[in-house]
Amino acid sequence: MLELNHVYTRYGKVECLKGISFTVKEGEIVAILGANGAGKTTILKTISGLIRPTAGEVLFKGKSISSLSPEAIVRFGVAHVPEGRQIFQRLEVRENLDLGAFIRRDKSEIQKDREMIFEIFPILKKRLKQKAGTLSGGEQQMLAIGRGLMSRPSVLLLDEPSLGLAPILISSIYRMIRAIHEQGKTILLIEQNAHMALKVANRAYVLQIGQIVLEGSAKEVAANPAIQSAYLGG
């Protein structure tokens, strides 16, 4: 469904991704793990069109999307839930969700998706009229994911959904991610929290300073001694 072929990007003179290739198949959860500065966020930004690759290409459903604008890429069915949530704080929760469905016109289907999102995140329904900036960190993360789902994407890109959340919230966010996956969504997940990510993912890639150094099923990656010591504390 989603495929990166030898993607290179740079910020100014600094090369950030050095020939990244990986695939995400329909219905999978794929995790990309790595430390700060490994280039995890850059990968998602490159897929969603916020950054242009300097070489290589991003294929989505077999077509190259690497030269398209972010607006066009959302229409193709890629939703990017950015790092640090980036919800619209001054807007109401309801308006944030409406903006998630900005590209759609099918009102009754939008309503259905909204109901589906309230099933996964019941708290959002209670907060509908509140300014999004008044939500707690966990609620903001739920809103950010819900807003991403409102475009009814074929693939959902999640950037560190556990960032800055208390452990108990992290496990409930991950329960919700699993629920979204069970409804048939393909998910590409970026995490520092390897432990949580490997619990839900089917497959994983490990990124180190712009290169993929390890790939395999989530079980294989979790069992790898280098990963054990570097990311899983054990």
Place this chain on the structure above:
Amino acid sequence: MSLFLQQILNGLSIGLVYALIALGYTMVYGVIQLINFAHGEIFMVGGYLALTVILLFSLFFAQVPVWGALVAMIVFSVLGCALLGAVVERVAYRPLRGSPKLTALITSIGVSFFLQNAVMLIYGSKEQSVPPILPYHVFEMGAISFSLMQVIIFFTSIILMTLLTRFVKFSKTGKAMRAVSENREAASLMGVPVQKVIQATFVIGAALAAVGGALFALNYESINFHDGYLAGLKAFTAAVFGGIGSIPGAVIGGICLGVFESLGAGYISSEWKDVFAFILLVTVLIFKPSGILGEHLPEKV
């Protein structure tokens, strides 16, 4: 007491015109953090377009149909200025989107000079008188009186401001504007066409300024190519006073500025009314730079 009420009423009508212009400043600032100094010139062009319509009408009709001419001049200047706003955004500001804010600011001053001089070349540098098309009618209410023109200004601006508020609050484009103003990158991830939304903001601002310009020209019965400078500066003051970026702030700021100016003119001297406007600006900048309704969001993490 009657002087006081009278001056408040006069201040209200000029203040509403300031507010119409201030809305353009505040909305553009809201989406791209640019003080568009060419905005006053759009207002002035609106006045000239209205004048043109009135002159055409008096060419073709022996007896100018009042309401027809009024509607035609507003529609014509709105369309003209909306187009001008779109072109200015596309040609002057969009190519500078990634550059430092100061570059766009200086460009807006350039656009302002360009428009002033273009109008001067077309219409001449002399003050042009605007033929009065409205019957001179004064309403009396106890000790205070107001003109038909003031009534028209009052209703037109209230209707436009209500429409604008509803548009920004409820329409899809309005929500997109607020999203872009808060976080452009996140808005583009929602599929919001950011450049088009920015352009729409310029168009709406220009259209409101055009109505202000048409009403202003009609009210003062004369117009000059540098009228946009002072009116623009005052509307900018109003926008800052109300809290730049805030739509209700621009309306409140415009009304306060108009009333303040008019009270100063009534009680002290009308020669000094512009001074009062800028005293207000300086005072706000010293004591509450974010304005009455200006918001300070904590920095994003």
